[in-house]
Amino acid sequence: MRIFVSTDMEGLPGISAWHHVDIKDKRYLGRYMEETMEWVLEGIKSSPQNSKIDQILICDSHSLGENMSYDFTALDDRLYLVRGGLRDYYMMAGMDSSFSTVFFVGYHAGVGALHGTMDHTYSNTAVHSLKINGIRMNETTINAAFAAEFGAPVSMVIGDHALVEELKPIMPDTVLVETKKGLSRFAAIMKPKNVVKREVIEATKKALEKTEKGEVKPYKLEAPYTLEITFRSTEMADEASLTPGVERVNGYTIKYVSSSYKDIMQLLLAVIYASRIATEMGR
Secondary structure, three states: OOOEEEEEEOOOOEEEEEEEEOOOOOOOOOOOHHHHHOOOOOOOOOOOOHOOOOEEEEEEOOOOOOOOOOOHHHHHOOOOEOOOOOOHHHHOOOOOOOOOHHHHHHHOOOOOOOOOOOOOOOOOOOOOEEOHHHHHHHHHHHHHHHOOOOOOOOOEEEEOHHHHHOOOOOOOOOOOEEEEEEEEOOEEEEHHHHHHHHHHHHHHHHHHHHHHOOOOOOOOOOOOOOEEEEOOOHHHHHHHHOOOOOOOOOOEEEEEEEOOOOHHHHHHHHHHHHHHHHHHHHO
């Protein structure tokens, strides 16, 4: 068995504000991400499937992917780490058909979720809404559908209450771990650390058991895929619409259609990266 782990930060326990996930703030950088991943690793090692697992690839997927220390890989010789950016497929860099299952750690609710802790979808500054095939998407479902292209299910998601509520009806077989419950975008009730630790360890073991038994199905969308992004400013849509194949729907919204989900992912990333130009120029 091989496990692919994509890590984010906003859904981690102990996190509730942007400066908690800022690379410049050394008090938080990597701390809660590595701690939570230690619990996941403890769950793997204590599972009956442990001896069957020969690689655990961690894709550091928050911001520029420079949050986890390379030293973390010293905890287990099966640990490989994707660091840095830019890179193809961003939060799913390194994913291929050799992986048996996928874990999402520290993920968060999508943009517009009520009381979602630091809610956003791939960009806090650019994206007002994002749909694929008419379905409102968050980062979990976008990336889960990418994993499904390789036949891999997402067997565990660790994140905030609002995300868990979003996923329950659409990914019912996935093991979900709630880290906190939002009171507003930047306030949350944090669960006790030892409670979260126990839940993560047990959830990891359960996710591996369900994977081995084939009880979790990939989150598959049907081709052709229609991507619709509504930006927060018309200038961002102006920039995105310069990309070949992109159709302008209205002042704020663009559309892109492809039979390849890989192309959908790359286009999504390209236009969101381009939107940073307007943001950084303060327009």
